[in-house]
Amino acid sequence: MGYSSKSPWLIHYDGSSCNGCDIEVLDSMMPLYDIERFGIINTGNPKHADIFLVTGSINHQNVKVVREIYDQMTEPKVVVACGICACTGGVFRDCYNVLGGVDKAIPVDMYVPGCAVRPENIIDAVLKAVDILDEKAKKLAAGETIEKREVGASLHEAVDGELPVRQPEHTKPGAKREA
Amino acid sequence: MGLIAFLVAAPLIVAALLMLFRSNAQRKVITVAGALVTGVASVAFAASYLASGQVFFELSQDTSYLISIVMTAIDILLCAVILWFAVRYKNRLALVLGLVQTVGVILFANMALGAGAEHMLVEPLYTDQLSVIMTLIIGLVGSAICVYALGYMKDFQHHEPAGAPDRRHFFSALMFLFLSAMYVIIFSDNLEWMFTGWEITTTCSFLMIGYTRTEEAMKSAFRQIILNMIGGIAFLFALILIHVAGLELSLSAIIADAGTDAVALLVLPVLLLSVAGLTKAAQMPFHTWLLGAMVAPTPTSALLHSSTMVKAGVFLLVKLAPLYMAIPVASTMVVTIGGVTFVLCSFMAISQSNAKRVLAYSTIANLGLISACAGVGTPEALWAAIFLIIFHTVSKSILFLCVGTVEHRIGSRNIEDMDGLFDRLPHLSRFMMLGIMGMFVAPFGMLISKWATLVSFAETGNVVFLILLAFGSAATFFFWAKWLGKLAGVIQKSTNVEKGVHRSEWFAIGFIAVLLLGCCLGLPLISIDVVTPYLSGQFGSSPELIGIDNLILMVVIVAFIAIVLLTPFGRDTKKRRVSVYLSGATVNSETRTYQGSMGFLRNATKRNWYLDGIFGEKRLKPLGQILCTAVLLMCFAASLIFDPEVLAGGSFFVERIVLLVGPDLVGILIGVVVFAVLAPIAGCLLDGLDRKVSARMQGRVGPKLLQPYYDVRKLLAKEQVTVNGVDEAYVSCAIIFVMLAGGLFISGSNLLMTIFLVTLATLFVIISAFSGRSPYADTGADRECLQVMSYEPMLMIMTVGFFTVTQSFDTAVLFQLDRPIIGMLLPIFFGLLFILTIKLRKSPFDLSYSHHAHQEIVKGITTEMNGRTLAKVEVMHWCESILFLMWVGMFFVWNNPVSIVVALVVMAVVWFLEVLTDNNFARVKWQTCLGSAWLVALVAGVVNLFYVIVIPFM
Numbered sequence A: 001m002g003y004s005s006k007s008p009w010l011i012h013y014d015g016s017s018c019n020g021c022d023i024e025v026l027d028s029m030m031p032l033y034d035i036e037r038f039g040i041i042n043t044g045n046p047k048h049a050d051i052f053l054v055t056g057s058i059n060h061q062n063v064k065v066v067r068e069i070y071d072q073m074t075e076p077k078v079v080v081a082c083g084i085c086a087c088t089g090g091v092f093r094d095c096y097n098v099l100g101g102v103d104k105a106i107p108v109d110m111y112v113p114g115c116a117v118r119p120e121n122i123i124d125a126v127l128k129a130v131d132i133l134d135e136k137a138k139k140l141a142a143g144e145t146i147e148k149r150e151v152g153a154s155l156h157e158a159v160d161g162e163l164p165v166r167q168p169e170h171t172k173p174g175a176k177r178e179a
Numbered sequence B: 001m002g003l004i005a006f007l008v009a010a011p012l013i014v015a016a017l018l019m020l021f022r023s024n025a026q027r028k029v030i031t032v033a034g035a036l037v038t039g040v041a042s043v044a045f046a047a048s049y050l051a052s053g054q055v056f057f058e059l060s061q062d063t064s065y066l067i068s069i070v071m072t073a074i075d076i077l078l079c080a081v082i083l084w085f086a087v088r089y090k091n092r093l094a095l096v097l098g099l100v101q102t103v104g105v106i107l108f109a110n111m112a113l114g115a116g117a118e119h120m121l122v123e124p125l126y127t128d129q130l131s132v133i134m135t136l137i138i139g140l141v142g143s144a145i146c147v148y149a150l151g152y153m154k155d156f157q158h159h160e161p162a163g164a165p166d167r168r169h170f171f172s173a174l175m176f177l178f179l180s181a182m183y184v185i186i187f188s189d190n191l192e193w194m195f196t197g198w199e200i201t202t203t204c205s206f207l208m209i210g211y212t213r214t215e216e217a218m219k220s221a222f223r224q225i226i227l228n229m230i231g232g233i234a235f236l237f238a239l240i241l242i243h244v245a246g247l248e249l250s251l252s253a254i255i256a257d258a259g260t261d262a263v264a265l266l267v268l269p270v271l272l273l274s275v276a277g278l279t280k281a282a283q284m285p286f287h288t289w290l291l292g293a294m295v296a297p298t299p300t301s302a303l304l305h306s307s308t309m310v311k312a313g314v315f316l317l318v319k320l321a322p323l324y325m326a327i328p329v330a331s332t333m334v335v336t337i338g339g340v341t342f343v344l345c346s347f348m349a350i351s352q353s354n355a356k357r358v359l360a361y362s363t364i365a366n367l368g369l370i371s372a373c374a375g376v377g378t379p380e381a382l383w384a385a386i387f388l389i390i391f392h393t394v395s396k397s398i399l400f401l402c403v404g405t406v407e408h409r410i411g412s413r414n415i416e417d418m419d420g421l422f423d424r425l426p427h428l429s430r431f432m433m434l435g436i437m438g439m440f441v442a443p444f445g446m447l448i449s450k451w452a453t454l455v456s457f458a459e460t461g462n463v464v465f466l467i468l469l470a471f472g473s474a475a476t477f478f479f480w481a482k483w484l485g486k487l488a489g490v491i492q493k494s495t496n497v498e499k500g501v502h503r504s505e506w507f508a509i510g511f512i513a514v515l516l517l518g519c520c521l522g523l524p525l526i527s528i529d530v531v532t533p534y535l536s537g538q539f540g541s542s543p544e545l546i547g548i549d550n551l552i553l554m555v556v557i558v559a560f561i562a563i564v565l566l567t568p569f570g571r572d573t574k575k576r577r578v579s580v581y582l583s584g585a586t587v588n589s590e591t592r593t594y595q596g597s598m599g600f601l602r603n604a605t606k607r608n609w610y611l612d613g614i615f616g617e618k619r620l621k622p623l624g625q626i627l628c629t630a631v632l633l634m635c636f637a638a639s640l641i642f643d644p645e646v647l648a649g650g651s652f653f654v655e656r657i658v659l660l661v662g663p664d665l666v667g668i669l670i671g672v673v674v675f676a677v678l679a680p681i682a683g684c685l686l687d688g689l690d691r692k693v694s695a696r697m698q699g700r701v702g703p704k705l706l707q708p709y710y711d712v713r714k715l716l717a718k719e720q721v722t723v724n725g726v727d728e729a730y731v732s733c734a735i736i737f738v739m740l741a742g743g744l745f746i747s748g749s750n751l752l753m754t755i756f757l758v759t760l761a762t763l764f765v766i767i768s769a770f771s772g773r774s775p776y777a778d779t780g781a782d783r784e785c786l787q788v789m790s791y792e793p794m795l796m797i798m799t800v801g802f803f804t805v806t807q808s809f810d811t812a813v814l815f816q817l818d819r820p821i822i823g824m825l826l827p828i829f830f831g832l833l834f835i836l837t838i839k840l841r842k843s844p845f846d847l848s849y850s851h852h853a854h855q856e857i858v859k860g861i862t863t864e865m866n867g868r869t870l871a872k873v874e875v876m877h878w879c880e881s882i883l884f885l886m887w888v889g890m891f892f893v894w895n896n897p898v899s900i901v902v903a904l905v906v907m908a909v910v911w912f913l914e915v916l917t918d919n920n921f922a923r924v925k926w927q928t929c930l931g932s933a934w935l936v937a938l939v940a941g942v943v944n945l946f947y948v949i950v951i952p953f954m
Helices: A020-029 A063-072 A084-088 A119-141 A153-160 B002-020 B024-049 B061-088 B092-114 B129-159 B168-187 B191-209 B215-244 B251-259 B261-280 B288-295 B298-307 B309-319 B321-326 B328-350 B355-376 B379-410 B426-440 B445-459 B463-488 B503-521 B523-539 B548-566 B617-641 B665-697 B707-717 B727-746 B751-771 B775-806 B811-816 B826-839 B867-890 B898-920 B926-953
Strands: A009-014 A051-055 A078-082 A098-100 A110-112 B055-057 B125-127 B586-588 B593-595 B601-603
Touching: A009 A020, A009 A063, A020 A051, A020 A078, A020 A119, A051 A063, A051 A084, A051 A119, A078 A084, A078 A119, A084 A110, A110 A119, A119 B707, B002 B024, B002 B168, B024 B129, B024 B168, B061 B092, B061 B191, B061 B215, B092 B215, B125 B129, B125 B168, B129 B168, B129 B298, B129 B309, B129 B379, B129 B503, B129 B523, B168 B191, B168 B298, B168 B309, B191 B215, B191 B251, B191 B261, B191 B288, B191 B298, B191 B309, B215 B261, B215 B288, B251 B261, B251 B321, B261 B309, B261 B321, B261 B328, B261 B617, B288 B298, B288 B355, B298 B309, B298 B355, B298 B379, B309 B321, B309 B355, B309 B379, B321 B328, B321 B355, B321 B379, B321 B523, B328 B355, B328 B463, B328 B617, B355 B379, B355 B445, B355 B463, B379 B426, B379 B445, B379 B503, B379 B523, B426 B445, B426 B463, B426 B503, B426 B548, B445 B463, B445 B503, B445 B751, B445 B775, B463 B751, B463 B775, B463 B926, B503 B523, B503 B548, B523 B548, B548 B665, B548 B727, B548 B751, B665 B707, B665 B727, B665 B867, B665 B898, B707 B867, B727 B751, B727 B867, B751 B775, B751 B867, B775 B826, B775 B926, B826 B867, B826 B898, B826 B926, B867 B898
Parallel strands: A009 A051, A051 A078, A078 A110
Antiparallel strands: B055 B125, B586 B593, B593 B601
């Protein structure tokens, strides 16, 4: 077992969500669950982190932020999508501003369903994710490049090109307000 | 003898030539040749008189008489110049003082010349090692500045409004005249001649400051001449008094009177001469002239501040030192004014953003220190004073020349505009960083001199000034470190604007940089071959303050720092470059632009920290002026009220001699190896235990004991990236310095050196953080500077306490004691416990960096570090924790093996208390951190040191 799995530091990011999953993430740090038992620290700094824990869905505004944080993390790194919104967009998936789950922005290694996701599930997922972390660390040590999982092609167009903002007609500039 | 005449005459001839041949090409040739001749002649002089010690030169009395007449004529001419300017610019005060001086000069000439040629001194000229040092300073640094002025004045003239008259030949001529006058001052045993040199420098600097003839320039120039005329008149008055008392007008004669009954006649003259020295050295309350002198072209400031004008003032004070030992009232005056000036000007330097003003305040502060040392008057203090003179000259002249050139390149002398200079002016900024480090960093000369100052104050039991020194030095760290940080910031895509720097400017800066490094590397040699013989010649005893092994070690460290700073050594070009962290909302990484709320783009900028509310000029300047004026008046009043016999009773103190019991270099090396192996292991376990115990205190299980080890192993295996390619080099330096510090401590070597090295390590981490120009890391680094400023005084006081109890700075002395030092140093011990929380970065003082999740500045100082760099920082923290705990244990060790166990138990208890504090307090604001730490240091220091130092008298 490598050292990556013994010291997985994480950074937590919350997208479009009801904050239920965030509370559960915090909950897992409390004495009852105490994720520091596994050497996990919530760093709040992508440059120090190994695990990117995302709750909530991806929207037009935060997609760039999520990508940047991901890019600023150094290899080996894994992404854990926590909660159903992070996995697929959840109840927000039909909202005009929502693109979908985290995998629309960055490659995801672990999906954790639940609404809200339970602390036990989070811990379970993180401990599974560290195995992937170890694999990646091994590859890195061997000098191999870590291949990145493809992100949905439609989103590439959406993000790299002009954002398809689905804006209600009456909020567009110049639209007349109905009396 | 011939050489002295040549040294005085050559610059004079050059000045005359410069006035005659005014074209640019001619001026260039004359200046370079003149500088070369002066430089070579001073080196030749040094080479021929260095070994011979004090030598007097005989001159026929008729020749002397002739020279005296010429000197008097010059005096009157100078008065005429001053009067003419005073009338032309309608300055009444200058007019009155000028008239007083004219009358005084005529009166004195009447007395001295009226006595006839047979009363002239037989040997009016002399040289000794101090004069040789001054010769080299004037000849090498002074001439280099003259060369620098060539290129600088070209740009200066270019920036002048169109139609401004070209008076550069006059400027250059003045500079050479200045050098000549300085030589007169340092070689004349005849005080009358010295006075003439003194007045020439005053008038010259008046003309140089007023060079542009603008309203502001003339105002500053008049302020300079008024204040310096007060000193000049005091000098003149002293001469008259000495003459009236029937004593010889000879510097060596009045110094020799220190041990005789005649000293009672000298009380008032010495006080007056001290005032003359203090005004020249820009001490409070006369310091404002030096600040005003900043309006002049930079070569003026460089010449006035570093090598000549102000150095003439401290030269006189250093010369008078034996008299201060005999006349306590004069000593009190000089030491108090020097000490107060040092601490207040260091404070005020914090609040300045104008680079030249920072330099000015730092100059005044350092001169205060030199004056205070001279005032103490012991050989140890003079050792410190002479080294301060040397190192201040070289470091400060580099800084002035760099700031001058930078100003012409970037169009500003504001430190805020020096952001990213590391890439815009790569070479200049490195020289500047070298100069700054020379001013305050551990192994460079200035700090060694400060160290010696501390030792000499401790030896004479001067508690008040020990405390002033401790706080002043802490402030010094803060204002230099933040400037250094501004320079260190790396911008990837910047335009290099270094092209227009003139060759003459490069030559001068490079030459003085070589001198600086040469002085640092040659420090042990200078000490053994020059300064020590001078002191044994003057006092019959030579001080040994710092063990030679420590000096050698410091030389090695200087060389190391120079290599890291000036060469690409340690720069990692293979690492992948990444952008700084801007909360994921980066728009442009180079300009630090991010997407703000409501759709606005914003720039993350960080200004330096000026703490104006605490250290502002408005608050401190009146305080200092009132205090120093009061001291001045009180000392004069005392000299008039009390019987001279009482006043000249000699100073009283129990002199403590430093015991050097530390190991030699081999011993230190073994210590370093042992520490480098054991400390990381112990520190790692301790850190693991810390996290475990913390978790238990919070009702959690916590990580494994070896968790810190796993963390570091993981970090080492991560992908290596960097934001600028230099941060890891700095952190590597830091870890090396901590290892060295620990090694010194456990091998039983010098405690002060240990503390300086730990501070040096912290400084390198700070520079590393600043180099990223990340808003979070910058803020963390700023706070780290503040934390250093908070705890530094207490550490200084701790070492002084250690010394006063054990007679030594070497920790090896602990095993020779009959009882632990805690018995005498209880308040200091508690003070140490208080600042230990800051040093260990524990709550409530974890301002710059924290292990807790509540950090609003992400990870503070380590935000931009990752992978291997971060691992090194972690290992450094482990070693530091062990070292700091050993400082605590040190208080409980004596010559009994059981004491080690006692110490270990105390360390464990203290450590547990620290963890408990960490878990039970919320973070405080910086004001509380600084205020409480300083208060604790002040109370613990004053109470404890007074107690310890008074004991020998009971």
